[in-house]
Amino acid sequence: MWPRSLLAEHPQVRKWVGISILLGLFAAGILVAWTILLAGVINDGFIKAQTLSGVLPTLLLMAALLLLRALCIWLAENSSQHASGLLRRKVRSDSLAHLIAVGPAGLSAERTAELTSTLGQGVDSLDAYLSRFLPSAALAVIVPAGVFVTIGILDPWTTLILLFTGPMLILLLAVIGSRTRSLTQRRFEELGWLSSFYLDMIQGLATLKAFGRAEEGAEMVEQVSRRYGEATMDVLRTAFQTSLMMEWAATAATALVAVQISFRLIRGDLSFDLALAVLMLTPEFFAPLRRLAIEYHAGQEGNAALERITELNALPPQTRSVTTEGHGFSSLGFSSLELSTLELNTVGFTYAGSDSPALEQVSFVIEQGQTVALIGPSGAGKSTLAKLLMQFMQPDQGQILINGQPAQNLPPSDWRRIISWVPQQPAFFAGTVAQNIALGRPDASIEQVHEAARVASAQGFIEALPDGFNTLLGENGLRLSGGQRQRLAIARAAIMDTPVVLLDEFTAHLDEDTEAQVVAAMSALMQDRTAVVIAHRAATIASAQRVITLDGGRVIQGQQ
């Protein structure tokens, strides 16, 4: 089961959960003793007709017990929060690190919003699981047993009623619980779906408006919200039925115990103080079970999140990213001048779930300083080749060699010093323009940032922005035009100063003037560098020293 492996992996967490459970047990024990004392005082006042001063010592002792119990409750809450804090941080970091290792190629089939809700709210729901559900589950086993034994000592006959109703309740809980499980799973999926839907709606709101369909959007929001509410209601209904049965069984048992005891009292089989103690302890036998029924829902939510997280952690890593390394450029494996060749040797790749290979027997050698245009119809395998070159995934067959060395033998940090990338649709991150240019070299000086911007012909427009290089970019730099985004992406690659540059359709969004400037700047920059350009435009293809044509995953021209 989940909790076991979860706790086994995190001994610190286990320790604090254990402490919390122990404190809970202690509090429950105090309550039992207190209840018995309460029955004693009532007996003294009613049957023995004692005065207040007679019972006062006991009352004071009971008040002291209450203080002790309050302390236990407070400490238990603190320890379980401590445990869940530890777990939340660990699980979130580990899963994110794994997602990064899975990489852009491996995640292309996943939905951003669903991943966000799993790693955000999903991980947070472990909180309730660990701090409320697990302790309740442990207490639900131990406390009733303790109460049962206590009642057994006070009045063995009553235990017969508990013996009958107790296990019945647990059985009931298990049966209904298994139903809730699949429903909760469904609700969790529904939540992921809901997130994707709303993200889609929010990002497409301007488009909906442009087509005059915003009101239909609101209606769809209503429908989807209804559906989500219904799915939640299905889960809750089962949860409520559970608690109805629990409540009914507990109150019925209390009533039964009361009636049974009253008969035996009349017959004189039982003393009043014992009878009263048993009556008041009976609800305590059921209380932990009822509490568990209430927390069961929270537990299931955490469980569903855990399952999804485990699923994500099972995705095979495709990149070779190392997340803990630094970003210094001090110790290059070799300098750019030492780079001589980039070679693809019978490289093949087939996507999981696809029958036909996306790349097959692709071999070519690019000498240092060459600019190579990669062309071909869409679906020819250009993007796949780009992903392999960026090491977002590894070839099934063949090898990518640099200076005759297989790329996969190089540490990823060295690979990034060899190749930088200008993607088709660059993503920018919350931060200033300068920070976005210096993405791959956060230690770059402001002069280096300016130089990179100059190379990419971006300096002019950046300086015209309200805060120049310190202008904040919103999500994905939305206020920038396509051309501006492209130039920032080029600047971002230029600052890396790598021997190889991979450009994905870099001229696609540039107007004639800018394109000419950038082509000139790039070719000057790439004097001694190797460039692979996935090209669509004639100007780019014409300026390339070599053209490689791909079709159906094979090189059909330009192989040499």
Added chain:
Amino acid sequence: MSSTRRVIHAVGGYRWWVAITALLSFVTLGAGIGLLAMSAFLISKSALVDTTITLALTILGVRVFAMTRAVSRYAERYVGHLGTFRILTRIRMWFFRGIEPLAPAVLMQHQSGDLLTRIIADIDTLQDLYLRVLVPPVAAALAVGLGCILLAGFSPWLGIALFVFVCLCGIAIPLAMHGLTRSSSSSLLQEQANLNATLVEGITGIADLVAFGREDLLLGRAEHITAAQQPARKQLAQARGIAAGLTALLVGLAALTVLGFGVSLVSDGSLDGVYLAILPLIAIATFEAVGPLSAAYEHLGRSRAAATRLVELVDTPASVAEPSESAKLTLQDNTSSALTVADLTVTDLSFRYAEGEPLVLQNATVQIPAGSFAVITGPSGSGKSTLSNLLLRFWEYSQGSIQLNGYELNRLGLDEARSVVALVAQHDHLFDTTLRDNLLLGDSRADDERLFEACDAVCLGDWVRALPAGLEERAGENGNRLSGGERQRVMIARALLTEAPILILDEATEHLDEEMQLGVLRGILRWRSGRTTIMITHEAPNISGIDLRLQCSKGTLSEI
């Protein structure tokens, strides 16, 4: 007015749900008091009598209370949640309608992860506002009234004593906790929104992060935020622990005080000893109503923070306002048929996106007669796209004039103004649904034949026919299952279907190779039959039939 009130009133329809739920909750609590009191009375009486006959009524009472309690608990929860989900759906619609006027001008200043948090998590949080903030005080007031009156029946002092303890526990503790947790709750929500924003941004841009070795922007930031949440979470747990401990303490002390009082009343003969056991049990049962109150304040804090974040966005003034009824013009005379031709006249139009930013349009003047094909060229950032943003009324203009058929654009209703223009822009959105649904956005009444005609016009028909699912093929998240060119053409086909008198292609064919671009343009020109077509591009296409060639440079338009 506080933000929670603002949301409650804007959405309405909650009074009956809250009243019924509170009433059912009171029945549950009252039955609990009845059950314990009756049981204790039964036992006490049994110690005195020697026949069961006199107890028959009491036994019946015990059973009735037991049944009532179970059933009313179920009903309370069921009704409460059902009502809440209805209300949440209304809140979602209210929020969606509220942010609709803000797209895209205001919304683009927010990250979509943040907006997603608001529409899902914040609104889910408001669920507690109804169930855990509004209902418990009403139910508790009724139940406490019942408990105190019952005790006061034995002696007014007993009623007063219980009342004092209940007030301490139900009002003083929650108020203190509320003060303690208020800032933590809101900082926690803010951190959660930050986390979601970081996750969305990082997962969307994961390729760029991996390529530039900046996994830390996702991992490090997420870890940092998770760690930053820790103190607030700790403080909340601390407050919860203290509240739970103190509550347990006060319940016990109330029972002891009432019992002590009772013992002295019995010993001086003013109370029959048979009632002694009832007194502490009524006190304990009454406190069941008070428990949820301390949580109510915690939930109120969270609900308020959530509501504030919703209201803050909804109350942001939109960049474009609907003209007042008196000033409103309409293009259509009394004929109901849609407008088919439109003359567009722009005079001395100047525009900047925000105070202090440079002018993107400066005294732009142009006249595009109905039915003509105009091509606007210019470098990136020259203001070409701004014109389409203004025509679609996404931003307000104040200097200069834009006239349609001689009517000033900003005096037309927003929906009507938008119905005149069909725009295909760089940042347009494709919805994560089928191709058909995306196309139907253009014309919801179009049949398959019509959809294929539009696809054929943009050279996409054969591709759609060859798809395994045809029009039912899914487009993926923002069209990511399509290639750049396919995506672009689906958007053009969608715009063609609208039959709007003005079609604007804002860098809409830039992803296509030259041959395809010409094919698509010819298709558009055949389709348009008399409608105005404005093409905004970096490079004028080599095609015949261009009526008007305009050059956009530094915010001005000139004919070439």
